Amino acid sequence: MQEDYINKLKTILNSPNTAEFGKLKYLTAINDESILSQFLSEIYLASVDSRSNNDLEILNEILEKWENKITSLWNGPHMRSKVQEGIPWTPVTKPISQSKIALVTTGGFYTSQQSPFETDGPENLGDWSYRAIPRNIPTNTLNVSHIHYDISGPQEDINCVFPLDILSELEKSGFIGSMADTNYSFMGFIQKPDLLSETTAIEVAAKLKADNVDAVLLTST
Numbered sequence: 001m002q003e004d005y006i007n008k009l010k011t012i013l014n015s016p017n018t019a020e021f022g023k024l025k026y027l028t029a030i031n032d033e034s035i036l037s038q039f040l041s042e043i044y045l046a047s048v049d050s051r052s053n054n055d056l057e058i059l060n061e062i063l064e065k066w067e068n069k070i071t072s073l074w075n076g077p078h079m080r081s082k083v084q085e086g087i088p089w090t091p092v093t094k095p096i097s098q099s100k101i102a103l104v105t106t107g108g109f110y111t112s113q114q115s116p117f118e119t120d121g122p123e124n125l126g127d128w129s130y131r132a133i134p135r136n137i138p139t140n141t142l143n144v145s146h147i148h149y150d151i152s153g154p155q156e157d158i159n160c161v162f163p164l165d166i167l168s169e170l171e172k173s174g175f176i177g178s179m180a181d182t183n184y185s186f187m188g189f190i191q192k193p194d195l196l197s198e199t200t201a202i203e204v205a206a207k208l209k210a211d212n213v214d215a216v217l218l219t220s221t
Contacts, residue, residue, distance in 0.1 A: 024070060101216070102213045162185065
């Protein structure tokens with residue numbers, strides 16, 4: 001039954017990212033049959049009423065209602081999530097004060113010479129590419145492309161999400177051994193995480209290892 005609802009929703013909501021009521025496509029991530037059933041019922045009844053009364057506004061009102069509702073549901077318990085088990089944690093083998101540390105973020109940052117992230121990506125799967133960020137770049141020259149968190153904070157001070165300046169200060173104070181020359185940014189809205197774990201995450205891990213990085217500071221959004 002769940003898959004039937006999801007397949008119907010995918011058919012209904014298969015529209016360009018720029019389409020009106022585009023947020024409705026995120027209903028496909030809802031893991032609550034009662035909510036999906038309610039949406040399908042309301043959208044059907046509104047369509048019938050809209051056609052019978054020759055009044056498109058009836059349908060528009062329901063679509064607007066559900067756009068607002070999906071926004072409130074987005075971070076709630078109804079969203080489908082993949083449980084990762086058996087994470088192969090690597091034990092720390094040296095003091096932090098002797099370790100080389102890199103930053104990896106999902107904040108969606110890129111330099112002026114790099115292309116922005118695609119905020120929904122091909123076929124609404126997200127953008128699983130990454131951007132290599134040099135340690136010495138002035139942080140006030142970095143850009144952010146992300147529509148799935150409030151970017152007003154990093155636009156004012158990037159260090160609240162991607163603390164390059166803070167890590168540099170920790171290096172100067174001796175709290176960490178050294179800061180990696182290259183750090184990495186992803187854009188954290190990826191609807192199919194396997195695309196990340198099977199491709200670009202492996203690439204970045206290999207680059208971090210080649211750079212003799214001892215530990216990574218991960219920052220999410």
